[in-house]
Every structure is written in C-alpha cells, then in structure tokens.
Amino acid sequence: MREFDIVIVGGGPAGMAAAVSAREQGMENIVIFERDNELGGILNQCIHNGFGLHTFKEELTGPEYAERYAEKVRDMNIPYETETMVLDISKERVVTILSRNRGVEEIRAKAVILAMGCRERPRGALNIPGFRPQGVYTAGTAQKLVNCEGYVPGKEVVILGSGDIGLIMARRMTLEGAHVAAVAELMPYSSGLKRNIVQCLDDFGIPLLLSHTVVDIKGKEKLEGVVIAEVDSTNTTIAGTEQFYPCDTLLLSCGLIPENELSKNCGVGIDPRTNGPIVDEGLETDIDGVFACGNVLHVHDLVDFVSEEAARAGESAAAFVKRGCAPDSTSAIKIVPKNGVRYTVPAEIHTADLLGDVHIRFRVTGVYKDCSIVIKAGDDELVRRKSRILVPSEMLDIIIKKEKLESVSCDITVEIEEV
Amino acid sequence: MYDVIIIGGGVTGCAAAAELAKYELGICVIEKESDVCEGTSKANSAIVHAGFDAEPGTLKAKLNVRGNAMIRELYKKLDFAFKQNGAMVLCFDEAQLPDLEKLLEKGKKNGVEGLEIITGDEARASEPNLSADVKYALYAPTSGIVCPFEMTLAFAENAFENGAEFKLSTMVTGIEKMSGGYKVITDKGEFETRAIFNCAGVYADDISEMVAEKRFTITPRKGEYMLMDRDAGSTVSHTIFQLPTKMGKGILVTPTVHGNLLVGPTAENIDDKENTATTASGIAEVKAKGSLSVEGLPFNKVITSFTGLRAVGDTHDFIIEEAATNFFNAAGIESPGLTSAPAIAEMLRELLSNNTDLKIKENYKATRKGLVHFAELDRKSQNALIKENPAYGNIVCRCETITEGEIIDAINRPLGATTLDGVKRRTRAGMGRCQAGFCSPKTILLLSEKLGCGIGDIKKNGRQEVCEDA
Numbered sequence: 001m002r003e004f005d006i007v008i009v010g011g012g013p014a015g016m017a018a019a020v021s022a023r024e025q026g027m028e029n030i031v032i033f034e035r036d037n038e039l040g041g042i043l044n045q046c047i048h049n050g051f052g053l054h055t056f057k058e059e060l061t062g063p064e065y066a067e068r069y070a071e072k073v074r075d076m077n078i079p080y081e082t083e084t085m086v087l088d089i090s091k092e093r094v095v096t097i098l099s100r101n102r103g104v105e106e107i108r109a110k111a112v113i114l115a116m117g118c119r120e121r122p123r124g125a126l127n128i129p130g131f132r133p134q135g136v137y138t139a140g141t142a143q144k145l146v147n148c149e150g151y152v153p154g155k156e157v158v159i160l161g162s163g164d165i166g167l168i169m170a171r172r173m174t175l176e177g178a179h180v181a182a183v184a185e186l187m188p189y190s191s192g193l194k195r196n197i198v199q200c201l202d203d204f205g206i207p208l209l210l211s212h213t214v215v216d217i218k219g220k221e222k223l224e225g226v227v228i229a230e231v232d233s234t235n236t237t238i239a240g241t242e243q244f245y246p247c248d249t250l251l252l253s254c255g256l257i258p259e260n261e262l263s264k265n266c267g268v269g270i271d272p273r274t275n276g277p278i279v280d281e282g283l284e285t286d287i288d289g290v291f292a293c294g295n296v297l298h299v300h301d302l303v304d305f306v307s308e309e310a311a312r313a314g315e316s317a318a319a320f321v322k323r324g325c326a327p328d329s330t331s332a333i334k335i336v337p338k339n340g341v342r343y344t345v346p347a348e349i350h351t352a353d354l355l356g357d358v359h360i361r362f363r364v365t366g367v368y369k370d371c372s373i374v375i376k377a378g379d380d381e382l383v384r385r386k387s388r389i390l391v392p393s394e395m396l397d398i399i400i401k402k403e404k405l406e407s408v409s410c411d412i413t414v415e416i417e418e419v
Numbered sequence: 420m421y422d423v424i425i426i427g428g429g430v431t432g433c434a435a436a437a438e439l440a441k442y443e444l445g446i447c448v449i450e451k452e453s454d455v456c457e458g459t460s461k462a463n464s465a466i467v468h469a470g471f472d473a474e475p476g477t478l479k480a481k482l483n484v485r486g487n488a489m490i491r492e493l494y495k496k497l498d499f500a501f502k503q504n505g506a507m508v509l510c511f512d513e514a515q516l517p518d519l520e521k522l523l524e525k526g527k528k529n530g531v532e533g534l535e536i537i538t539g540d541e542a543r544a545s546e547p548n549l550s551a552d553v554k555y556a557l558y559a560p561t562s563g564i565v566c567p568f569e570m571t572l573a574f575a576e577n578a579f580e581n582g583a584e585f586k587l588s589t590m591v592t593g594i595e596k597m598s599g600g601y602k603v604i605t606d607k608g609e610f611e612t613r614a615i616f617n618c619a620g621v622y623a624d625d626i627s628e629m630v631a632e633k634r635f636t637i638t639p640r641k642g643e644y645m646l647m648d649r650d651a652g653s654t655v656s657h658t659i660f661q662l663p664t665k666m667g668k669g670i671l672v673t674p675t676v677h678g679n680l681l682v683g684p685t686a687e688n689i690d691d692k693e694n695t696a697t698t699a700s701g702i703a704e705v706k707a708k709g710s711l712s713v714e715g716l717p718f719n720k721v722i723t724s725f726t727g728l729r730a731v732g733d734t735h736d737f738i739i740e741e742a743a744t745n746f747f748n749a750a751g752i753e754s755p756g757l758t759s760a761p762a763i764a765e766m767l768r769e770l771l772s773n774n775t776d777l778k779i780k781e782n783y784k785a786t787r788k789g790l791v792h793f794a795e796l797d798r799k800s801q802n803a804l805i806k807e808n809p810a811y812g813n814i815v816c817r818c819e820t821i822t823e824g825e826i827i828d829a830i831n832r833p834l835g836a837t838t839l840d841g842v843k844r845r846t847r848a849g850m851g852r853c854q855a856g857f858c859s860p861k862t863i864l865l866l867s868e869k870l871g872c873g874i875g876d877i878k879k880n881g882r883q884e885v886c887e888d889a
Contacts, residue, residue, distance in 0.1 A: 125723075
C-alpha cells in the first residue's frame with residue numbers, strides 16, 4: 001500500500017495552493033489526485049480575465065492563473081496524478097482511487113485535504129415546470145462546450161440566475177455571435193459581482209430582470225422558448241406579468257453546491273448553511289486529519305480567496321502531520337452567526353492551537369447599507385468595522401489577531417449592526 | 420415479407436419481440452423514435468405491482484399477477500435491475516379500513532400471495548418515516564421495483580440477438596390489407612408482413628383504426644413525478660401507496676431500484692399525446708400528497724421532475740385481441756402495464772399461434788448479458804476489467820460512478836445508444852445529482868467519436884435523428 005503524508009483531493013486552484021503551501025512547510029511526501037486530464041480544475045474553462053488581482057497584483061485569465069500554480073507544483077516536484085478519481089476516503093484516512101494505469105488502489109494518508117470544488121444546481125433541482133428539451137444547460141456546462149470544445153450551443157439565449165458564471169456566459173455567448181435576450185434573477189438583487197454586471201451585461205445592453213423567473217419551458221424536442229414572469233416578495237409569480245421569450249438556449253446560473261459526497265461518506269460533519277464541512281480555524285473538519293478548502297468548503301466568488309484559504313489548509317495539514325497526527329489539544333469555542341450573517345467559516349476555533357491570526361469569512365443574508373460588522377466574545381467587542389454597503393454576492397473576510405483570541409473562552413458572535 | 424411487424428418499441432412491443440423471437444419467425448419492430456423505450460415505458464413509477472389493485476377477472480388482474488411472477492425470474496436471465504422490496508397501501512382513517520379489506524379480498528381473488536393487513540404501528544416499525552396518521556396498511560410482499568429502461572432494453576436486445584429486426588426513427592403512417600397479410604407504410608418505406616402486433620402506446624387507437632373499425636379510444640393520462648437524490652433513497656424501503664381512487668393508485672413514495680427516491684404521479688386526463696411537460700400545479704400536488712404518506716419528505720433534494728403519459732383505454736381493461744385477421748391489438752396498456760409486459764407478450768403469442776404454427780428456434784438464446792455496471796462489481800472484478808480494458812479505469816459520470824468503458828459499451832452494443840438520453844438510460848451517466856452538468860460534454864465527445872458525427876449533431880433525446888449508420 002502506498003503511503004503519503006498528505007493526500008490532496010482535487011487539482012484545481014484550491015488543491016494546487018494547498019499542495020504548494022504544504023511543501024513550503026517541508027512536507028515531502030505528498031500527492032495531488034485530479035480527475036481531469038490536467039491540473040487547473042474549472043479555471044481551465046474560464047478563459048475570461050479578472051483573476052489574480054489580489055494574489056499576483058495583475059489581471060490574468062483563468063488558465064493563466066491556473067498555470068501560475070501548476071508551474072509552482074511542477075517546479076517544486078510535487079507529484080500529481082491526473083485522470084485519477086478518488087472513490088472513497090475512510091475515517092482512518094485510507095483513500096481509494098481509480099485510474100486507467102493502476103486500477104482501483106487503496107493508499108494510506110496521514111492527512112487528507114479535500115479540494116473537490118463544487119457543482120452547479122441543475123434544472124431539476126429548481127422545479128421549473130415545462131418540457132425537458134435539448135437546449136437547457138447549466139452555465140458552466142455551456143462554458144465548457146464553448147470554451148473548451150469550440151461548440152456554441154445556440155443563437156438565441158435566455159439566462160436564468162445572475163450568478164457570476166451566468167453573467168460571464170452572457171458576455172461569452174454575445175461575443176460568439178449569439179443574442180442574449182435577458183438575464184432573469186429571482187431575487188431583488190444579483191448574486192453575481194457588481195463588476196460582472198457592468199462588464200458582462202451593461203456593456204452589451206443585456207437586460208437584468210430582477211425579481212423575475214422562468215415559469216415554463218416550451219418545446220418538446222428542442223427548446224422553443226421560455227416564459228418569464230415577475231415574482232413578489234414571497235417569490236410567488238405575479239399573474240399577468242408572464243412574457244414569452246423565444247430562444248433555443250436556456251442557461252442556468254442558479255447557485256453552486258459544494259461537492260461533498262466523499263466528505264459525507266467519510267463521516268465529515270456538514271454545515272447545512274454552506275453545504276460544506278464544518279471546520280475549525282485550521283480548516284480541519286470534525287474528522288481528525290481531514291482538512292477542507294476552496295469551493296468544497298464554501299462557495300467563493302474570487303479564486304484569489306480560494307488560493308489564500310487553501311494555503312492555510314496546507315499549512316494546517318503540515319502542522320498536523322508534524323505534531324504526530326495528534327488531535328487538537330482543547331475543545332473548540334463556537335463562532336455563531338447572528339443578525340444578518342448567514343454563516344461563518346470557520347465555525348469553531350481551538351484557541352490553544354492557533355498557528356496565527358484567524359480569518360473569519362462569511363456572507364450576509366441580504367443587502368445592508370451604512371452598517372457595521374461586529375464580532376464579539378460575550379460582551380467583549382473583538383472587531384467593529386463600518387461598511388457603506390454589504391451584499392450577499394461578496395464574501396467578507398475579517399482577520400482577528402491571534403493575541404486577541406488566545407484569551408477568549410466563550411462563544412464568538414458575528415453580526416451586522418444597522419445604524 | 421415479415422411474419423410479424425410489431426408497431427411500437429416500448430416495453431410491450433419489446434417484450435412481444437423477445438417472446439416471438441423464440442420461434443422461427445421473421446420479426447420487425449418499428450419505432451418512430453430513434454431509440455426503444457421512449458414513450459410511456461420510460462416515464463412511470465417503475466413498480467412491479469403485486470396485483471391486488473385490478474378487478475378480479477380482468478386481463479389487468481390476470482396479466483399483472485402472471486407478469487409479476489415472470490419478472491421475478493426474468494431479471495436473472497435477461498440481466499436487468501429488479502428488487503422485490505414489498506409494498507404497503509396506507510389507510511389514514513378507521514372508516515377506510517373496509518376499503519383496505521376490499522383491496523385485500525381483491526388481491527386474494529387475483530391470486531396475490533402473502534397479502535396481509537397490518538396496523539399503523541406495525542407499518543411504522545418497518546418504515547419509521549411513515550406518517551403518524553397511518554392507521555392500517557395492506558402489506559404486499561411480492562411487489563417490486565425495476566429499472567424500466569433496462570427491462571425494455573433487455574427485451575429488445577434479447578429479441579435482436581435472436582434475430583428480430585428493429586427499424587428505429589420510422590413512423591407508421593398507414594396500413595393496407597394485401598393478400599396474405601398487410602402492407603405497413605412508413606416514412607421510411609413500405610414493409611410487408613403476415614401479421615401485425617399493435618403496441619403503439621398512446622397511439623394504439625390511431626394504429627388500430629388503420630386496419631379495423633373504431634373499437635376504443637386511448638386517452639393520455641398525465642402523471643408528474645419528482646425524483647430525489649440518492650441521499651434521500653433510504654427515506655422508505657417499501658413502495659408506499661395510498662388507498663386507490665378512480666384515477667389510479669394515487670401518489671406513491673418509493674425507492675427506485677438504483678437507490679433514488681421517487682414521488683408521484685399525479686393523474687390528469689389530457690388531449691395532447693405529446694404533452695409531457697411538468698406543471699407548477701402538478702409539482703405542488705406531488706409535494707402535498709406525497710407528504711401525507713411520509714413525514715419530512717426532503718423536497719430540497721429533488722434532482723429532476725418528469726411527466727409520463729399513461730395510455731388509458733375507455734374499456735377500463737387492457738385490450739388484447741385479434742381485431743382483424745392477424746392484426747392484434749395490445750392497447751390501453753396503462754398501469755400495471757410495465758409489470759404485465761411479459762405476460763401480455765405471452766398472450767399475444769398465444770393469439771398468434773391460433774393462426775400460425777410456431778416452431779421453437781434451434782439456437783434460441785434465452786439469456787442476455789447487460790452492460791457491465793462498474794460500480795456494482797467487487798474490487799477484484801473491477802481491476803480485472805480495467806486490466807483488460809483501461810477505459811473502465813476512467814470515470815466520466817462522477818455522480819453515478821460511470822466509466823468511459825460503460826459509455827463506449829452502451830454506444831457499441833447491439834441497438835446501441837445514439838443520443839445523450841440513450842447513453843443515460845443504458846448506463847445512468849447523467850442521471851445523478853448534477854444531472855449531466857459535468858459528464859455531458861464528455862459523453863457528447865464519445866458519441867461524436869464513435870458515431871462519426873460532429874458535436875453539433877449529437878442530440879439529447881430520441882425524438883431527433885442522429886447519424887443514419889449508427
């Protein structure tokens with residue numbers, strides 16, 4: 001049985017950054033398993049720019065950003081095995097993998113870093129009534145077809161959901177010669193980044209219909225059109241607002257779901273709010289020696305944040321291996337999301353085992369203007385930060401100093417205070 | 420000249436083809452779609468009913484019980500997924516107990532084995548998620564669940580291996596009587612035959628009227644379903660019915676043979692024989708009525724919804740008859756049609772044998788080997804398979820753990836897949852929680868490579884024609 005100090009599941013941005021960081025911490029015997037035929041993950045199909053402003057202080061395309069990390073992986077001689085699927089991870093960190101060359105193989109790992117990314121919410125999960133014709137794609141699937149296979153699936157397009165991939169695909173389809181009639185968004189605000197709305201919709205005159213959704217899909221064999229209607233504050237269709245949009249392509253950008261089937265089978269506790277593992281400040285799950293980072297942990301909007309987070313996971317996993325794979329020395333204190341905060345990552349902190357300052361990442365539940373982010377331990381205010389506007393589409397990142405946390409012994413709350 | 424042309428490649432037509440292919444007969448199945456199992460057979464509850472529901476003395480009663488017994492043996496010979504998981508019919512009111520008892524009596528008259536009425540507590544003891552309102556249940560141990568695609572394909576492939584021809588993407592537009600038989604006119608030419616089996620599902624009335632006077636009407640009855648993630652598959656282990664009404668067996672909750680959870684169907688008579696759209700009201704009804712039986716159904720785990728059309732005849736029973744000399748109808752095959760399919764096939768063969776001498780084929784193959792399902796093999800067999808063919812070491816569909824080897828097999832085997840849906844129904848690639856988001860580009864490339872078409876020519880479903888030589 002092959003044995004590794006750290007096995008990294010997934011060779012996308014999270015997996016690569018975790019591997020690089022673990023190697024920087026002196027971990028020699030590590031490996032990345034990637035199911036696709038090259039490193040890079042979904043970045044390989046994101047040929048637009050806008051990546052790397054935080055990490056590299058320059059604007060890169062997805063493949064360029066991926067290549068920066070792939071280069072590091074190769075330069076550091078970090079082993080990676082592509083076209084290799086991880087089938088199972090046991091609590092004892094026996095990892096079962098499948099590949100053409102080696103067949104089904106069990107290997108042993110001292111630590112495992114989960115970096116499997118996420119998947120798109122499919123049409124079926126959205127309960128949109130109507131037929132099931134050809135021409136309905138998730139935005140990412142269409143992106144793969146257009147950017148990697150050179151196949152543009154249609155000419156007249158409607159997009160449901162204003163997630164970033166949907167917005168990016170509105171621009172891509174337009175540049176490929178298609179006409180994008182509208183982007184419908186169920187919520188009264190977009191779930192995509194402001195810059196994407198400006199650069200992908202406004203610049204091309206594509207209307208964004210907030211508080212609108214698709215209520216019917218027409219065409220038995222091939223998509224013939226969709227009916228879009230306005231919804232009220234309870235997301236109920238407002239009668240009389242239905243409008244038919246003829247189209248041959250419907251793209252869905254209605255949310256991303258962390259791919260945690262492996263984690264669940266391993267027994268990792270999942271937070272129902274993020275659909276990702278419950279982790280501590282070192283991004284360790286409730287299974288000793290199993291760490292998580294990137295979109296499998298919670299869905300990010302910037303890859304730069306993924307890389308930074310994954311580096312911390314790599315560092316923690318290395319520390320775990322170095323200290324002899326012993327569990328955390330103290331019980332954890334909880335971080336409790338309160339007013340206006342949907343979730344936090346981490347969800348708990350082991351104050352005695354801190355490797356450094358702690359990042360608390362979270363999203364707000366709605367749009368908040370002129371407010372403050374307040375982080376407290378009991379009545380003791382650890383952080384107060386004013387903000388002009390907070391939106392659910394932007395992940396927030398607050399750093400709490402190690403020194404401030406070491407003395408905390410009660411649960412920590414994170415909330416939005418409105419003025 | 421064929422001996423028998425079978426019109427319709429659904430489960431009835433394919434079962435009939437498999438039955439006739441045992442004999443020295445020239446057989447041809449004509450199907451308007453580009454694949455078998457494209458109509459009613461692909462979108463139903465996938466239940467092998469025990470047989471307590473039909474009125475004693477009807478064909479439905481007789482063929483259901485016979486079909487149930489046959490499928491419990493056939494699945495081994497023809498290698499399709501089947502599980503005898505048992506069923507319960509729930510009653511929520513003391514006052515309904517007599518209705519449940521009537522069902523029990525009907526079942527006994529129909530010859531269903533093992534039926535008994537159990538209390539709500541007994542039912543909940545084996546199904547902890549059942550509603551607290553359940554007072555009694557009829558327990559039917561012979562009820563089962565099956566993969567309807569696999570079963571139909573198993574019949575079709577077995578028939579094909581025994582010499583039956585299949586003309587896909589071929590629509591029957593007329594039938595003319597001629598000396599010694601019939602001329603079947605299609606959009607792909609004319610074919611002569613001594614006898615015809617009409618297994619045309621919701622179109623069986625139209626086909627029948629091409630030969631005989633109007634004998635019956637088929638009304639499509641819409642049934643909408645919701646399918647949930649494997650995560651929810653163990654919510655119940657039995658098939659859970661509610662007391663039936665005039666419109667059918669009501670909304671059921673059942674595990675599928677592949678481990679998902681299925682809730683549905685609604686029942687609405689419609690006019691349009693192609694209207695397989697789901698509706699907001701239908702989805703709402705499935706949710707509301709399903710929740711009566713089982714508490715806390717996880718509707719946030721729905722991965723897809725779909726609609727099937729039952730072919731409901733106005734005689735309230737299966738119509739299996741010789742409508743004109745050597746023109747046989749198998750019409751009105753609504754529930755329990757899937758269960759009854761092999762028994763209907765037997766009955767059609769018996770009817771044919773009144774006019775035709777049937778001789779068993781010498782080298783008839785009674786068994787059929789299905790696709791290898793990699794994920795279901797043990798470790799040793801998996802590695803042996805990969806050594807022989809490394810394509811089995813490459814996962815294409817991550818949600819259902821389907822390998823490239825399986826997809827290539829699905830495309831290359833007899834009556835192979837030519838569409839994304841064809842691959843899906845043979846392998847389950849794309850049937851999981853991401854609903855083909857990740858695997859469809861890869862499957863499209865494999866189809867394009869194996870069929871020699873461009874990516875743009877690869878279609879999702881069987882209603883469109885793909886490369887002719889496929």
